[in-house]
Amino acid sequence: MSTHSNQATGRTSSTVLVTVLCMSGTVVALQQTLIIPLLADFPGILGIDYASASWLVTATLLTAAVATPIVSRLADMFGKRRMMVVSLLTMVLGSVIAAVGATFPAMLVGRGLQGFASALVPVGIGILRDELPKSKVAGATAMMSATLGIGSALGLPLSGLVYEHFGWEAIFWLSAAVGVALLVAVLAVVPESPVRTPGRFDYGGAVLLSVALTALLLAISKGGTWGWGSEPTILALVVSLVAFAAWFPYELRVNQPMVDLRTSVRRPVLLTNISALLVGISMYSNMLSTTQQLEVSTVTGYGHGLSVLVAGLCMMPAGLMMVVVAPIAGRLIGRVGAKRTLVAGALVLAGAFTLRIFLTGSVPMIVAGAMLVTTGTAMAYAAMPMLIMGSVPITETASANGLNALLRSVGTSVSSAVISAVLTAITVEVAGQVFPALGAFKVVFAMAAVAGAVAALVAAFIPRQQSAPVVAPIPADAVGAPEELVVTGSVLHADLQPIRHAVVSVFRTSGEPVDWSRADKAGEFSVVLPAPGPYLVVASADGWAPRSQVLEFDESRTRQSVVLAERLRLRGRVSAGGMPATAAVVTLAKTTGEFVASTRCGDDGRYQLALPPTGRYLFTALEPGSRCTSTRQIFVLAQSATIDVDLAEDLEAVRAP
Structure with missing residues (x-):
């Protein structure tokens, strides 16, 4: 147990905290797009072929997929700021190795280590939940989620400018310098959250999930190069299937699973995560197809022949659109709820891509279409973390958002593979050169529109959440809730043996919900209370008569056993x-x-x-x-x-x- 403390920040303003965390989100996105403009030049720089150079993108993708759920779970267990520091240190180390090594193996290792930055977004969202007044959480979370699009849009022109004037090594030195600056800012500004679920880390679940995700993403990202029916692709898919088949029952049996599947299959969480996968597919279609559409040669009759740098600059308005829309989405969540905001965002995505099928005649029209897409993306990305946080125990905030972020990442990988397949399958030959046909881009936009529409349909079935509990007012410039308590306990039956998987719900005595927890196999649970005082505690388990009681909690009483005496x-x-x-x-x-x-x-x-x-x-x-x-x-x-x-x-x- 621990009470909340703001000593680390000296009552830091919420604006400073949000700024630092949003900068970390921007860095995550930068790691994904920073080297894309250089892929065509890396074969000459490193003495490799293009297929090998593409591994510099794949390596970051794979480590990001593996690191996100693992680091997010560790953040819930051992501290969110601590895991932010670990992620930033790993990213800085990877950037330095890539800059100094100047060889393909060194670059590959460096890019892999940079992928650890991906966990900064879900962990940062968890910190926002822990540290901000409730009235500011939605807006700050919306901005944090929007940084993924902002960083991706800024990464393309930024890396092009740095490469053109200072060389490729400068890109990695810039990443390292930004990482160090963020590391100092995190240590100075971000307090360590007391909201933790201590216990034994699920090593078996982590290994099985890592194998399953690595094999799946290898098959998705390399299937086009290896051949979808080739032995390596089939082998990767089989390994992924076997690993997932072993992981699911293992996670249901283990005492403290890395991913709580019982919570993850609850309807609000499951449907939100399915929507995240579909929105990821739709969103990334905009990122990949727009720059390629702008760069296609004018000899095709529809292309605009822009350079990589200029095409990247054309994506900046779309990225900046997310900055504008994110706070609006935060206010929209407060007025109509996160579910309706997600549905609206997904519908905007579907409508924007439908328009993009026809908006191909000029650069301004393409840029306008991309801006409409990022408007829907900002709304959807703002709503998903709020839906997740409203449906999982507070002590699982980071890990639950990590799973949501992971599914978005899988969606982007699927989108990348599908777009590559479409653009190479539907082509036109002009003067002996082969280019993607205009119809190929229209097919991509149509598929992205369908993904957005299905995401809206899925989100429409998310149960409506009750209003958030009313909390005591906190000064506008204050960060945190100074008296927040983490309460632990166990659910037992009459002979004091644990009752596993019991559910403990906590309410204010006036009826507003506070938090809930699912006991593990040892009957242990933990909940977070906004302040000391009396609370209504309700415990239930399959086969047992539920029990309710009003209990008083303060700094000296933060552990409570609940006994279910009557067996049904x-x-x-x-x-x-x-x-x-x-x-x-x-x-x-x-x-x-x-x-x-x-x-x-x-x-x-x-x-x-x-x-x-x-x-x-x-x-x-x-x-x-x-x-x-x-x-x-x-x-x-x-x-x-x-x-x-x-x-x-x-x-x-x-x-x-």
């Missing part, structure tokens, strides 16, 4: 003609045929079974001596139930014509 039962009496059916057998099975439980009745004909999970079952009673049976379909609710059976009555009903 399915009970009743089996008789035959009014007489007890001694030793009758009672069997319970699922309607799909799977056995659940059985027992024998006592001398008085009474039986008792532990209550199974809610659902439909087949209840059967058998008297062995007479072989009389009775079967009926029952529906079990989360409360004790009584079912009496008279075999003689059932037998008469069977004999009746």
Whole structure:
């Protein structure tokens, strides 16, 4: 347990904190696009072929996918600022190695280490939740999410300018210098959050997920080069499938999983993450296709023949559009909710790409279309973290947003592979040169529009969230909630043995929700309270009668055990003609045929079974001596139930014509 402290920041203003964290988000995006303008020149610089040079992008993609969920989980466990520092140090080290090495292996290692910066966004969003007044969280989160688009848009012209005037090494030295400056700023400004879930890190889950993601993204990103039906691509897909098949059941069994799948499959979280995948596909289609469309030679009849640098500069208005829209999206979330904002953003994406099919005649029209796309992107990206944070325990904020960010990243990888396939499949030959046809770009835009429309449809089924709990006012320039408490405890039954996977919900005594937690296999839970005081604590678990109680918490009382004393039962009496059916057998099975439980009745004909999970079952009673049976379909609710059976009555009903 820990109380919140602002000593690290000296009451730093929220504006400074948000600025530092948003700069970290911009750096993440820069790592993804910084070397794209140089890919054509790296074969000559490093003495390699183009296929090898493309690994400099793939390496960052792979480490980013692996690092994001792992670092996010570690942030929830050991401290968010600490993991931001680790990520920045790794990025700086990678930048220096790439700048100094001047060889392909050194560059590959450096680019891989730079990928660790990807975790800065979900971890930063978690810090915003922990440190800002609730009234500012939506706007700050919107801006943090928007930095992904801002950095991507700025990275293309920035790297082109630096490369043209100072050489390729300067790009990596610039990345290292910015990383060091951010590291100093984080240490000076960002306080370490007390919101943690200490425990044992899930090494097995981390390894299995890393293998699964690496193999999947290798297949997606390299399938076009290797051939979609080639042995390496098929092997990578098989390895990914096997690793995922092992990872899912493992995460359900492990005591403290790296990814809480039980929370992740809750409808609000699952649908938000599916939307994230689809929005990632749609968003990245804009980033990749627009620059290529602007650079296509004028000899094609539709191209504009811009240089890489000028095409990159044309993307800047789209990036700046996200700066303008992000705070508007934050206010929109406060007025209409995160769900409606996500639906609206996805619909704007779908509409913008539909317009882009027709807006191809001039550079201003293409730039305007790209700006419309980033408007929808900013709205969608602003809403998703708010939906996630409103649906998961506070102690899982960073890891849950890390999974959401990971799915966005997978979406961008899928988008990249699909766009490459389309632009190389639909071509036109002019003067002996092969170019992507205008129809290829229109197909890309149509596919992106469909992805946006499906994302809106999926988001429309996200359950509406209740209003956020009302909290005491905090000064406008203050960061944090000084009295926030992290409360831990365990859920036990009467003999003090743990009840695993119990759910503990905490409310204010006036009824507003505060936080909730799912107990692990050892019955341990943790929740975050905004301040000391009395709270309504409600605990429930499958097969147990729920219990509620009002408990007082302060700095000296931050651990509480909750005892569920009453085991829910399915009970009743089996008789035959009014007489007890001694030793009758009672069997319970699922309607799909799977056995659940059985027992024998006592001398008085009474039986008792532990209550199974809610659902439909087949209840059967058998008297062995007479072989009389009775079967009926029952529906079990989360409360004790009584079912009496008279075999003689059932037998008469069977004999009746």
